[in-house]
Structures are given as C-alpha cells and as structure tokens.
Amino acid sequence: MMKTLRQFAMWALIAAPQAAVASPPAQVAPPATAVDGRFEAMLQSLDVVPPSRAAFLVAFPDAPDRLVRVARDVTRDAWTRLRALSMLSFFPTPATADALTRLTQDGAPAIRGEAVLTLGRVFGGVVGAAADPVLAAVSRGLRDAVPEVREKAIRALRWCHDDRAVGLLAEARRDGGMRPLVDATSARRARLLGR
Secondary structure (H helix, E strand, O other), rough: OHHHHHHHOOOOOOOOOOOOOOOOOOOOOOOOOOHHHHHHHHHOOOOOOOOHHHEEEEHHHOOHHEEEEEEHHOOOOOHHHHHHHHHHHHHHHHHHHHHHHHHOOOOOOOHHHHHHHHHHHHOOOOOHHHHHHHHHHEEEEEHHOOOOHHHHHHHHHHOOOOHHHHHHHHHHHHOHHHHHHHHHHHHHHHHHEEE
C-alpha cells in the first residue's frame, strides 16, 4: 500500500500543470512545451503510474497518440519504448490494437515480445473473427527466432479466450524447452476461463 501511495503522489506531481519537472535524460531532445516535459518525466519515472485511464487523459488528453509515437520511435531507448508500450494497456481501443499489432513486427525483440504479450493481455478476450488479428500476432510470436519473444507469445495465450488458442499452445508445446511454460500457461488459462 505504501508503494501505491508513493506512486499516486508522484503521479500527482508530474500530472499537475504547475509541477516542477526534472530535465529528461541527455539522449532525449528538450521538450517543446510544459506538457511535453511532464509527459517525458512520467515516462522516465520508475515509480509513476497513472491511477486510472481517466486521470491519464485529464493530464494528457492525447496520451494514446503520445504513447504510440514513443513506442514506435526506434531512436528512443528500449526502456522508454517498453514503458510506453505497456502503458498503452490503459487504452483498449482499435487504434491501440492496431499499434500493438504493428509493434509485434518491430526490429527489437524486446519490443516484439512486450507488444505480443500486451496485445494478448488487453485484447485476448475476443473470440471469432474479432480474435483473428490477435491470434495471428501471437502465432507469429510463437515462431520468432528469439526465445524471449516466443515465451511472451506463450504467456499472451493465457488471456486469449478464443478456442484456437488451445491449438497454438499445442504447437508451442512442441518446442521442448517451452513445455513447462506451456503447461503452466494452459493451466492458468483454464482457471481464467473456468474450465
């Protein structure tokens, strides 16, 4: 609880227009406006998490667009891109799903893995034709050359409600090193879906 209070207090300082903002890291261009500075400070602060989507949008009405721009920006450091990508989960919209789907094909394995995991976690609850883009992205992740991306894709299947996820888990189980993770994910998925 103490950590949550501290995070909320830090959020209040950063989100408030009158808040003093520390300078962003040297590799980041100076912000053009005070809002840009507050947004950069929020992204760079480890302990700052918006308390809700509503609070996020009050502080930064264009937050989803800003987060997508940062997540896609290959000139940014990986940590900042990953943080922006993860924060997109506050905005479960078609535009976010599209951005995450595109990021599953990013050149950086860490970005691909986190994008597929976030896509599954946020949008995995759909079934039928609506699940096609999510399952296609997860399937690509399962075939990725980088083991960490494959692991994230397996974990993403935990939240995929469409029955085709069972077939993808069976496919992933063929990778012998991934069997324990596949089995654990299958069990968690079954509990989540009440099966």
